[in-house]
Amino acid sequence: xxxxxxxxxxxxxxxxxxxxxxxxxxxxxxxxxxxxxxxxxxxxxxxxxxxxxxxxxxxxxxxxxxxxxxxxxxxxxxxxxxxxxxxxxxxxxxxxxxxxxxxxxxxxxxxxxxxxxxxxxxxxxxxxxxxxxxxxxxxxxxxxxxxxxxxxxxxxxxxxxxxxxxxxxxxxxxxxxxxxxxxxxxxxxxxxxxxxxxxxxxxxxxxxxxxxxxxxxxxxxxxxxxx
Amino acid sequence: xxxxxxxxxxxxxxxxxxxxxxxxxxxxxxxxxxxxxxxxxxxxxxxxxxxxxxxxxxxxxxxxxxxxxxxxxxxxxxxxxxxxxxxxxxxxxxxxxxxxxxxxxxxxxxxxxxxxxxxxxxxxxxxxxxxxxxxxxxxxxxxxxxxxxxxxxxxxxxxxxxxxxxxxxxxxxxxxxxxxxxxxxxxxxxxxxxxxxxxxxxxxxxxxxxxxxxxxxxxxxxxxxxx
Numbered sequence: 001x002x003x004x005x006x007x008x009x010x011x012x013x014x015x016x017x018x019x020x021x022x023x024x025x026x027x028x029x030x031x032x033x034x035x036x037x038x039x040x041x042x043x044x045x046x047x048x049x050x051x052x053x054x055x056x057x058x059x060x061x062x063x064x065x066x067x068x069x070x071x072x073x074x075x076x077x078x079x080x081x082x083x084x085x086x087x088x089x090x091x092x093x094x095x096x097x098x099x100x101x102x103x104x105x106x107x108x109x110x111x112x113x114x115x116x117x118x119x120x121x122x123x124x125x126x127x128x129x130x131x132x133x134x135x136x137x138x139x140x141x142x143x144x145x146x147x148x149x150x151x152x153x154x155x156x157x158x159x160x161x162x163x164x165x166x167x168x169x170x171x172x173x174x175x176x177x178x179x180x181x182x183x184x185x186x187x188x189x190x191x192x193x194x195x196x197x198x199x200x201x202x203x204x205x206x207x208x209x210x211x212x213x214x215x216x217x218x219x220x221x222x223x224x225x226x227x
Numbered sequence: 228x229x230x231x232x233x234x235x236x237x238x239x240x241x242x243x244x245x246x247x248x249x250x251x252x253x254x255x256x257x258x259x260x261x262x263x264x265x266x267x268x269x270x271x272x273x274x275x276x277x278x279x280x281x282x283x284x285x286x287x288x289x290x291x292x293x294x295x296x297x298x299x300x301x302x303x304x305x306x307x308x309x310x311x312x313x314x315x316x317x318x319x320x321x322x323x324x325x326x327x328x329x330x331x332x333x334x335x336x337x338x339x340x341x342x343x344x345x346x347x348x349x350x351x352x353x354x355x356x357x358x359x360x361x362x363x364x365x366x367x368x369x370x371x372x373x374x375x376x377x378x379x380x381x382x383x384x385x386x387x388x389x390x391x392x393x394x395x396x397x398x399x400x401x402x403x404x405x406x407x408x409x410x411x412x413x414x415x416x417x418x419x420x421x422x423x424x425x426x427x428x429x430x431x432x433x434x435x436x437x438x439x440x441x442x443x444x445x446x447x448x449x450x451x452x453x454x
Contacts (some may be wrong), residue, residue, distance in 0.1 A: 003248075038275055050285055050286070050287045050288075051285050051286070052285050052287070052288065053280070058277055058278050058279050058410055059277070059278070060277045060279070060405075060408045060409065060410040061279065061410045063276075063408055064408055064410065064425065067425070068427075068431075071431075071434050072434075075433070075434060075437075178287075181287045181290055181291055182287060183285055183287040183288045186270055186430065198291065198294070200295075203430040203431075204298075204430075206302070207298050207299075207302060212301075
């Protein structure tokens, strides 16, 4: 039996704050005594079911979000650059196909989650750094290729991603997030003494570390360690 | 001419996150080379003008906010306890009379802001710790008494608080907040090289410290200093 504490990370590649949370947890997963479970889910479903509205619909919030992301990009060491048309990217185009694709990668992958991690990162890079599409099959394949999947693997994943099995999988992960009380992503759920402790967003890591009895060394622990 | 960096803190005593931000800035005001300007304003006006909705209207957000505040209370060392009926306290009763009262205290006070600081704190304590009213004149007087104001001072402040002068003052501070891009409180505006840098909420202090060239020692710097 492992003594590692399980932490579930619910995320969607359409969400820039999720990217920050994702990179931080990937940096800490080997420094902390944790078992990180990546939980790709569908933010659109969470927003609709919880009745929440994205920050971008309030003009002053939207302006601040852009400033905030620019500051956090530097602080977290994550190359975030908002796409040219954020509204179109986030609300019209959305991420359903992309998140089904990630769910399919996860379904296929055995013995780890390196592929899920890499494919998710490449999708974030496309939207939130390179201003590229993530809705077309060709876009998803390109991301998977950069993530190191072979052509035959990509073909399989793409087919799988439109299956009922994968649609249901993404739906059930999204429902699991809602059951924990989700109203947005990233959402981190720490399992401590059989009790789920939920943390929302990318600004509660110090409290999360306390919760699991670990030490927070900032968003760039490698850099902190060197200082 | 002072080399101190001016930081404006916009707040409303109805907002628990404002209380956290307020206490942190009061702790740091003598540790950092800053000139802290307390800017009591009206959150209701900011929410309405910006089109923002309080987190509490989304059920999952509301549940999380309670959990989050309990965690932050301990982390910040601020004795936050939600009132028995948060909705009634925040939305029906509101804080207009209270914030006019604080604005009147500020108007009267010469040579510092000790009274504004103490009266604000006592009002937060009433709502966010002792589950007491802040809408009745008697409640405001009680808070001012605890804050150390004399009976004659309190009488003056109470009269002043319903004057056109003070109504206009609170309105103009609230409008100033909106001009900086407010959509909620606390909002901190750092003036660095003649440029205002706005920070929203109580979870960006490390970035704020970087912005003004100071060091962040956590929300309880006295405790950190002793460790």
